[in-house]
Amino acid sequence: MTTENKNIVQRALAGLIETGDVDTLAQSLRDDFVHHRPGSTTSTKGEWLAAVRAALVPLAGMRVEIHQVLADGDHVVVYSRRWLADTGPEIAVVDIWRIxxxxxxxxxxxxxPVAQVAANLVWWEPAQR
Structure with a gap:
């Protein structure tokens, strides 16, 4: 099951990353799909797909390198690094998908953002006075 779940996620993302095909991605999502982001931001399938479509133009030419795809039961974790076109900033992304x-x-x-990693590693340290 975990191999099939990895394949589902990889097929869905490959179409989006390689061709910008949001419709293929949409076919891989349940009708009651929910997308979560930090800060209690959630979106429905329709809302998230609309946001993905809207981001296609500003993110055109973004380079994506998938470094890890791990599966455990009904969850698939994808770790990737992404660069915006024209030497834009590099970001590290972790996506968790439930199948x-x-x-x-x-x-x-x-x-x-990779440029902020060092600052984000010390969030728990007491403020310097």
Whole structure:
């Protein structure tokens, strides 16, 4: 099951990354799909697909390197590095996908600009006075 779940996610993302094909991605999502981001931001399938479509033009030419695809039961985790076109900033992204009945039911996404990694590693340290 975990191999099939990885394949579902990889097929969905490949179409989007390689061709910008949002419709193929949409076919991989359950009708009740929910996308989560930090800060309690969630969106429905329609809202998230609209946001993905709107981002296609500003993100055109973005380079994506997928470094890890890991599966455990009904969850698939994808770690990638992405660069905006024309030497734009590099970001590290972790996506977690939950699969249900052969479709993606939920997604979680964490994005961190690589240039801010050092500052983000010390968030727990007391402020310097």
């Amino acid at each position: 249900d009945d052969g479709l993606i039911a939920e997604g979680w996404e964490i994005i961190e």
